[in-house]
Amino acid sequence: MPHPAPDWGHATTYEDVSGEIAVVGVGESDHTRASGRTSGQIAAQAVERALDDAGLLPSDIDGIMYAPFAGDQLDEDAFHRHFGTSQEMWVSKRGGGMVWAATAAHEAALAIREGRARHVLNTFAVAWATRRSEMVGGPGESHAQELFKQSLEVPFGWFPQPVYFATIAQRHMHEFGTTQEQLGAVAVACRRHANLTPSAVMHGRPLTLEAYLASPTIVDPFRKEDCCLISDGGGAYIMSASDRARDLRQPLVEVAGVGLGNSDTGVHWAEQRAFTSTPQVFAAPGAFSMAGVAPADVDVLTLYDPFTIHAIMQIEDMGFCAKGEGGPFVEGKALDHDGGGLPYNTHGGLLSHAYVLGIAHVVEVVRQLRGQAAAQVPDAAVGVYGGYTGPQASTVVLRRA
């Protein structure tokens, strides 16, 4: 590295698990507006499809990872009830979406290495479109419940997520000259990919940069199209030892590298010393190093993208361009699946595909590396998912074997 790492955060030390496991099955639920289903029901549908994709039986699953928040998730009891199974399971509550959609691969690799599980399922679902009216600030509810935010932020109307990230985007624009057209380029690329993806919530809803710019801002500089969808949906993927995966149905997609980065300056956005950066600064180098690849080797990138500014910040922080150059980097067709320099969120992302907090991003990367994606990147061999929660960010590098 030509520059010393910044001092506002650190990388979690991870054991090298490169090549040990593969993603052998992926599945998504139907992605919908309010469906009336519970998140557990939605997750079960995604898991059925992942099992079918892998050619595995429910009784083959002996490890399960989920996130113990965001409503009822498919934990081991719900799995057994749904599938009528009873096998012993290795269980981790450090799975699900967001940051954990990447780091689950590291924990699963260690569990498989140590013989605690053979086939590990990671699953996540939300029914926030259905539950929106009962949640304070919709998906902002967990923030509304946080007591420092209740005391020091919400009373001033600095709430919920669109307001946090519009403020960060305004500061990024000030520091680096990022423009509304560059934010719009991210939204347009995601919509273009969603229009090629039949399962996307915004399929059939084209968006031009001109239409984007002509729409009103709701929280400056964000327009509606800068903000993620609120939809019901879920996803699942199954991980197995690479030598077992070779005997299964699908082309082999290995976990090549995983990294986790952490801010050391608090958990609230106002406290972040690097206000316009993400902990990808600390996550991505470790994942790329474990995988033995450089950013230039990445054929397809998916990023946790609740807002357009997240694409620009993480592209910078992961080293695809210098800090501050993310705006110019994403202009024009740069993010397109067909001929863009860095094909990005090729399913449409949280902005235009579905609001499933990153789990579908991993599913998409796997499909790209198998050559099964709707908006297929030609000959994609290395794919990356970047996850984000605020004080943490994560990177997983997947590789066609």
Add this chain to the structure above:
Amino acid sequence: MRPDFPLPDTEWEPTREYWAAAARGELAVPRCRACGAYAWYPAQSCPACGHSSFTWTTMSGRGQLFAWTVVRHAFLPQFSAEVPYVPALVALDEDPAVRIVTRIVDCDPTHLSVDLPVRVVFRPLSFPGIDREVIAPYFTPEQG
């Protein structure tokens, strides 16, 4: 959720002194008794030295506008009568790492710029249907 949400719970211990100071017309921040560093947000131990004893210290109330946005859509119904409004982060003069979440008042938002000098003003926070108000630190551009 508390029935008076989104008013702050002024009795919640970690920020009780913040709201008590605001009621007196003062902006106060915890300062470490060992090393003198300001700790914001309030913490159990000093991020600079690890000491766990603080003195709530009255600040000058002057700072610079670090970042802001104009909210044009009410994400909570309690803010329907407020939009458009300007939530902001203000970096305090004594230590710019202390960023106060506030609102900018008495200023056309098109006149705002990053690093604009601002000063604290105290105004009542109130919301429709809540029979209580809380004096809160807002900020406004420093004149001249």
